[in-house]
Amino acid sequence: MLNVSGLAVARGGVCVLSGVGFTLAPGQALILRGPNGVGKTTLLRTLAGLQPPLAGSVACGEDVIAYAGHADGVKPTLTVTENLTFWAQVFGGGGIGAAMAAFDLDGLADRAAQNLSAGQKRRLGLARMMVTGRPLWMFDEPTVSLDAASVGLFETAVRVHLAGGGAAIMATHIDLGLTDARVLDLSPFRPQPGGVRTGNAPTGDEAFL
Amino acid sequence: MIALLRRDMAVATRAGGGFGLGLAFFLVVVVLVPLSVGPDTAVLSRIAPGILWLGALLACLLSLDRIFALDFEDGSLDLLATAPLPLEGAVAVKAFAHWLTTGLPLTLMAPVLGVLLNLPVPGYRWLLASLLLGTSALSVIGAFGAALTVGLRRGGLLLSLLVLPLYVPTLIFGAEVARRGAEGMPVATPLALLAGISLGCAALMPFAAAAALRVNLR
Amino acid sequence: MMPELGKYAVEVISAYVVSVALLGGIVWASLREGARVRRELRSVEARRDRADG
Amino acid sequence: MQHKDSVPISRRMSLWEYANPKKFMQVSGAALPWVGGLAALCLAVGLIWGFFFTPDDFRQGSTVKIIYIHVPAALMGINAWLMMLVTSLIWLVRRHHVSALAAKAAAPVGLVMTVIALATGAIWGQPMWGTWWAWDPRLTSFLILGLFYLGYIALWAAIDNPDTAADLTSVLCLVGSVFALLSRYAVLFWNQGLHQGASLTVTQDNPISDIYYWPLITSISGFVLLFLTLVLVRTRTEIRRRRLQALLNRERMA
Numbered sequence: 001m002l003n004v005s006g007l008a009v010a011r012g013g014v015c016v017l018s019g020v021g022f023t024l025a026p027g028q029a030l031i032l033r034g035p036n037g038v039g040k041t042t043l044l045r046t047l048a049g050l051q052p053p054l055a056g057s058v059a060c061g062e063d064v065i066a067y068a069g070h071a072d073g074v075k076p077t078l079t080v081t082e083n084l085t086f087w088a089q090v091f092g093g094g095g096i097g098a099a100m101a102a103f104d105l106d107g108l109a110d111r112a113a114q115n116l117s118a119g120q121k122r123r124l125g126l127a128r129m130m131v132t133g134r135p136l137w138m139f140d141e142p143t144v145s146l147d148a149a150s151v152g153l154f155e156t157a158v159r160v161h162l163a164g165g166g167a168a169i170m171a172t173h174i175d176l177g178l179t180d181a182r183v184l185d186l187s188p189f190r191p192q193p194g195g196v197r198t199g200n201a202p203t204g205d206e207a208f209l
Numbered sequence: 210m211i212a213l214l215r216r217d218m219a220v221a222t223r224a225g226g227g228f229g230l231g232l233a234f235f236l237v238v239v240v241l242v243p244l245s246v247g248p249d250t251a252v253l254s255r256i257a258p259g260i261l262w263l264g265a266l267l268a269c270l271l272s273l274d275r276i277f278a279l280d281f282e283d284g285s286l287d288l289l290a291t292a293p294l295p296l297e298g299a300v301a302v303k304a305f306a307h308w309l310t311t312g313l314p315l316t317l318m319a320p321v322l323g324v325l326l327n328l329p330v331p332g333y334r335w336l337l338a339s340l341l342l343g344t345s346a347l348s349v350i351g352a353f354g355a356a357l358t359v360g361l362r363r364g365g366l367l368l369s370l371l372v373l374p375l376y377v378p379t380l381i382f383g384a385e386v387a388r389r390g391a392e393g394m395p396v397a398t399p400l401a402l403l404a405g406i407s408l409g410c411a412a413l414m415p416f417a418a419a420a421a422l423r424v425n426l427r
Numbered sequence: 428m429m430p431e432l433g434k435y436a437v438e439v440i441s442a443y444v445v446s447v448a449l450l451g452g453i454v455w456a457s458l459r460e461g462a463r464v465r466r467e468l469r470s471v472e473a474r475r476d477r478a479d480g
Numbered sequence: 481m482q483h484k485d486s487v488p489i490s491r492r493m494s495l496w497e498y499a500n501p502k503k504f505m506q507v508s509g510a511a512l513p514w515v516g517g518l519a520a521l522c523l524a525v526g527l528i529w530g531f532f533f534t535p536d537d538f539r540q541g542s543t544v545k546i547i548y549i550h551v552p553a554a555l556m557g558i559n560a561w562l563m564m565l566v567t568s569l570i571w572l573v574r575r576h577h578v579s580a581l582a583a584k585a586a587a588p589v590g591l592v593m594t595v596i597a598l599a600t601g602a603i604w605g606q607p608m609w610g611t612w613w614a615w616d617p618r619l620t621s622f623l624i625l626g627l628f629y630l631g632y633i634a635l636w637a638a639i640d641n642p643d644t645a646a647d648l649t650s651v652l653c654l655v656g657s658v659f660a661l662l663s664r665y666a667v668l669f670w671n672q673g674l675h676q677g678a679s680l681t682v683t684q685d686n687p688i689s690d691i692y693y694w695p696l697i698t699s700i701s702g703f704v705l706l707f708l709t710l711v712l713v714r715t716r717t718e719i720r721r722r723r724l725q726a727l728l729n730r731e732r733m734a
Contacts, residue, residue: 049291051427067287090213092293208723371631373627377667435542438603445596
């Protein structure tokens with residue numbers, strides 16, 4: 001489903017990770033780990049196609065990835081149902097019933113998003129992934145501000161998604177109950193100072209060193 | 210696409226969406242003009258088309274940064290950029306939503322304010338027509354400016370600086386239509402040129418704006 | 428040997444003065460900025476060379 | 481025959497080598513004293529010749545001497561923008577950093593040229609037209625060009641990431657060029673609408689006799705060379721600045 005090889009990514013013109021490679025098959029989950037600032041978010045954004053890689057390749061079909069960043073993408077003045085329906089329609093119009101149920105949002109359906117608690121808003125943001133109908137979900141710190149019960153809901157949703165032939169990549173610090181997920185520690189992929197050639201077109205600072 | 214249009218309209222018109230602010234600003238500008246240039250109705254009716262156009266343009270400018278900034282801050286833009294809808298289409302739809310919630314109400318309000326400035330009677334028709342055409346160009350050009358400045362803190366003032374020179378042709382032709390209309394002169398040429406600018410902008414600017422957005426999302 | 432500028436002396440001279448001042452200003456600003464950046468770059472390069480040993 | 485054809489192609493390819501920052505620094509460093517010296521020489525000769533050794537015009541009196549500044553500055557005001565347009569395109573298509581930085585370097589120079597053209601125009605206009613400022617199409621177009629320069633410079637200054645800034649300013653330059661052209665036509669249309677036929681002509685429209693022509697040409701070459709010198713100096717500064725930033729970034733990473 002996703003084949004990454006020799007990937008180097010840059011943040012602010014500086015190469016932060018290089019030589020990243022892995023493959024992800026349907027039904028698999030990958031957890032990215034590493035200290036703050038190692039480049040987890042940058043890697044996810046590169047995989048999602050939001051920024052071009054410095055080197056290497058990301059092989060992935062069209063319209064496969066759904067990416068949820070730090071922010072929830074929730075409009076405060078719209079209700080929970082309106083928010084979710086909007087994303088469902090943008091991504092080709094699936095129903096929102098399953099997502100509402102999976103993240104226990106039914107009781108909040110008609111509440112404006114600005115009146116939700118941080119955790120409830122987060123659940124809404126995660127439910128967004130379910131209505132996209134995309135097979136590969138990518139999360140950046142999905143469990144921030146979630147309580148234990150909500151983390152459980154999230155795990156279940158991901159597990160159901162994997163069982164249905166989907167896949168997931170998430171950057172997180174806490175231990176989720178996804179025992180069969182692979183873990184990729186990004187620390188070894190930091191470029192060694194002075195010693196890295198990133199191959200093709202020098203981007204950012206490279207040309208000036 | 211319709212979903213995006215509906216959502217943007219809903220966000221703009223609900224409480225805190227700033228829907229009425231542009232209209233109120235337009236009203237204030239038009240009220241202040243006679244207070245500053247004096248109550249002479251002959252002078253006012255001569256400058257009325259230009260003042261109405263300028264007021265509408267400034268009111269439109271006020272709300273431009275909302276086109277993308279809110280979606281950028283709350284992460285919606287990331288998800289929109291990876292959605293099946295091409296980003297160019299999303300930009301066009303958002304600019305259209307901006308026009309429906311800003312340009313169109315301003316256009317409809319302009320004749321009412323024209324009364325305050327003694328706009329000559331034949332001018333109303335052409336004022337409406339020119340604003341209807343011209344504000345659409347203002348929205349699309351503004352969307353481009355908003356896309357350029359979306360990632361910047363305090364980008365509002367820079368946005369005005371970038372967009373105002375781009376507004377020059379639209380303003381000139383639009384105000385010319387309204388002025389000639391008010392003076393009973395033929396308006397066909399500037400009207401055609403204004404229509405050309407509006408159509409050209411609507412066709413091409415979404416591409417430039419989408420390119421700028423992609424750069425800003427990196 | 429000042430040329431006879433007639434009644435427009437003020438205009439002509441002020442035009443030249445303004446222009447030369449503006450040109451001088453951009454030249455001066457460019458050179459000063461260039462010197463400043465060059466100095467900073469030298470110090471950073473020296474620091475790097477020391478660190479490399 | 482085929483062998484012969486391949487030579488110019490390879491030569492053309494090698495032109496892009498100068499877009500490499502290191503190569504550019506070498507070449508520009510060697511060329512700079514010559515270009516700068518020639519610029520100073522041409523400017524001095526052109527302006528002194530024009531100011532001291534040309535006769536007054538029978539109609540405009542001594543104000544005609546302003547032409548040796550006004551026309552070259554106006555010319556460079558426009559050509560600097562054209563150069564920025566070309567270098568922006570090169571950056572967008574071929575991603576050569578030097579190209580983007582040259583556009584950044586040229587903008588303030590172009591703005592100064594535009595301001596000089598406007599200022600000398602106003603000073604000249606006062607005795608000739610009886611007003612400092614008229615909303616003549618040419619003057620108005622230049623004012624708008626000045627606004628475009630301001631916006632372009634402000635956008636460069638506002639963005640932290642240099643590659644993002646280069647991309648966005650290039651897009652602005654392209655779109656701005658189209659709108660500057662549109663504005664030019666719009667202003668022509670608008671002014672004719674305001675005062676019928678009352679167009680104010682600048683002496684350029686009259687054929688210039690030789691006695692004014694040669695100092696003018698010298699002065700124009702001086703301005704072109706001065707522009708070139710300043711762009712080289714400023715581009716070198718920008719390259720150094722980027723290198724400085726790159727080294728600091730690397731220190732931070734280590």
